[in-house]
Amino acid sequence: xxxxxxxxxxxxxxxxxxxxxxxxxxxxxxxxxxxxxxxxxxxxxxxxxxxxxxxxxxxxxxxxxxxxxxxxxxxxxxxxxxxxxxxxxxxxxxxxxxxxxxxxxxxxxxxxxxxxxxxxxxxxxxxxxxxxxxxxxxxxxxxxxxxxxxxxxxxxxxxxxxxxxxxxxxxxxxxxxxxxxxxxxxxxxxxxxxxxxxxxxxxxxxxxxxxxxxxxxxxxxxxxxxxxxxxxxxxxxxxxxxxxxxxxxxxxxxxxxxxxxxxxxxxxxxxxxxxxxxxxxxxxxxxxxxxxxxxxxxxxxxxxxxxxxxxxxxxxxxxxxxxxxxxxxxxxxxxxxxx
Numbered sequence: 127x128x129x130x131x132x133x134x135x136x137x138x139x140x141x142x143x144x145x146x147x148x149x150x151x152x153x154x155x156x157x158x159x160x161x162x163x164x165x166x167x168x169x170x171x172x173x174x175x176x177x178x179x180x181x182x183x184x185x186x187x188x189x190x191x192x193x194x195x196x197x198x199x200x201x202x203x204x205x206x207x208x209x210x211x212x213x214x215x216x217x218x219x220x221x222x223x224x225x226x227x228x229x230x231x232x233x234x235x236x237x238x239x240x241x242x243x244x245x246x247x248x249x250x251x252x253x254x255x256x257x258x259x260x261x262x263x264x265x266x267x268x269x270x271x272x273x274x275x276x277x278x279x280x281x282x283x284x285x286x287x288x289x290x291x292x293x294x295x296x297x298x299x300x301x302x303x304x305x306x307x308x309x310x311x312x313x314x315x316x317x318x319x320x321x322x323x324x325x326x327x328x329x330x331x332x333x334x335x336x337x338x339x340x341x342x343x344x345x346x347x348x349x350x351x352x353x354x355x356x357x358x359x360x361x362x363x364x365x366x367x368x369x370x371x372x373x374x375x376x377x378x379x380x381x382x383x384x385x386x387x388x389x390x391x392x393x394x395x396x397x398x399x400x401x402x403x404x405x406x407x408x409x410x411x412x413x414x415x416x417x418x419x420x421x422x423x424x425x426x427x428x429x430x431x432x433x434x435x436x437x438x439x440x441x442x443x444x445x446x447x448x449x450x451x452x453x454x455x456x457x458x459x460x461x462x463x464x465x
Contacts, residue, residue: 135410141446141458142410148442149222150208150293150433151404155362156416158426160324160394169419170412171319171398180403181294181312187219188282190292191263195306200224200263204297206405208433209290214246214256219290224264228286230257237285240278293403317402325395326370330357330384332425332449334457353384355459358427358445361395403433413446422453 135142158166170176190196190207199205200221209219217230229245230238235257242259261278262268268275294312332354338346360368360381367374367381370392383390409430420426429445443461 135414141413141444141456144442144444144458144460145410145413145430146406148406148409148430148432148444149220150206150295151406151409151430152401152433153431154400154404154409154412155429156398156426157358157361157429158396158398158420159424160396162420162424162426163321163323163396163398165419166398166416170415176408176412177316177318178295178400178402178404178408179314179316181307181314183292183294183307183310183312184289185292185310186282186289187286188279189310190221191279191282193306194302196263198302198306199296203302206295206297206403208293208403210292211290217286221263224262226261226263228259230259230286231255232257234285235259238281239285240281295403295405297405297407315402317400317404320399320401322364322397322399325361325364325397327361327368327393327395328370328372328383329391329393329395330354331389332447333451334449334455350384351457351459354447354457355445355461357384358429358447361427362397362429364397406430406432417448423451424448425450425452 135146137143137146156166190200201224204223205221206223207219207221210216211218213229217228217234219229220227228240228242230242232255235242238259240259242257245256245258261275270276270279294307330353334347334350338350341347357368366372367379368383413428416426416428425448427445427447429443431443443459445459445461447457449455449457
């Protein structure tokens with residue numbers, strides 16, 4: 127799909143660098159005061175051309191590397207693909223920016239006869255050895271008839287020949303005609319936004335007190351960030367613990383909303399979520415559109431969860447919050463996974 131209203135963003139500056147460094151975005155959550163939901167609908171959600179879409183298709187890796195599909199979508203085009211499975215359990219394949227990554231078990235690695243490197247925690251008990259193999263499919267040497275590429279094609283015919291379900295997203299402005307993907311009968315999916323209105327919540331003080339910023343040890347800032355991130359996460363989950371009507375027995379849960387109870391406010395929040403297979407550039411541009419559309423003193427939270435957290439155990443969840451009455455100031459959380 128194309129992005130006609132894409133904004134040129136400073137890719138090396140946070141929070142944009144944090145968002146754009148994600149491989150494939152699985153879910154986006156926007157949390158903001160209920161009274162701003164109509165403004166977001168009018169300025170961001172009404173543009174149907176900007177709703178991300180993707181395809182689900184069954185192909186072998188060999189089919190990805192042959193014919194017009196390989197030429198039009200990988201050599202010339204700009205796509206991203208992710209196969210089914212979870213790294214550490216299944217064989218998983220991904221393609222982005224023309225680079226193929228294969229996360230495979232030891233048996234498949236030995237049958238494929240390709241050169242890779244060990245992947246995962248070294249010496250972890252109970253884990254089978256895994257290997258990762260990478261290829262730059264846009265390299266001039268990635269052509270049929272070249273020794274290294276022919277070895278990959280041979281491995282696809284003899285060891286990596288199982289049909290797999292892939293998620294496919296075309297980032298180009300135009301689709302090739304005829305479409306090389308059509309012969310594999312893809313199913314189209316659209317990441318339509320889901321809205322949850324009028325969530326009556328206990329809202330803690332979200333402004334960062336000047337005393338916390340003045341603390342040279344940053345200990346109080348770390349405590350503030352941890353407590354507010356926990357609260358935002360519970361709001362995203364629509365947890366009863368942060369709802370105004372919560373009356374759980376304290377023996378079952380000791381959670382309390384951050385800050386002094388007398389400083390907490392009662393308010394209605396709206397959550398807008400997108401879920402699917404989305405490029406990080408779409409998430410970054412959506413955040414930029416929200417910043418332009420919302421009043422400068424309004425607070426909001428924008429969170430992204432990458433597919434790599436789900437499929438590969440890596441990547442970083444990103445949450446960006448603009449505190450109330452703080453135009454131009456933001457808090458960024460990057461929650462990283464490790465091998």
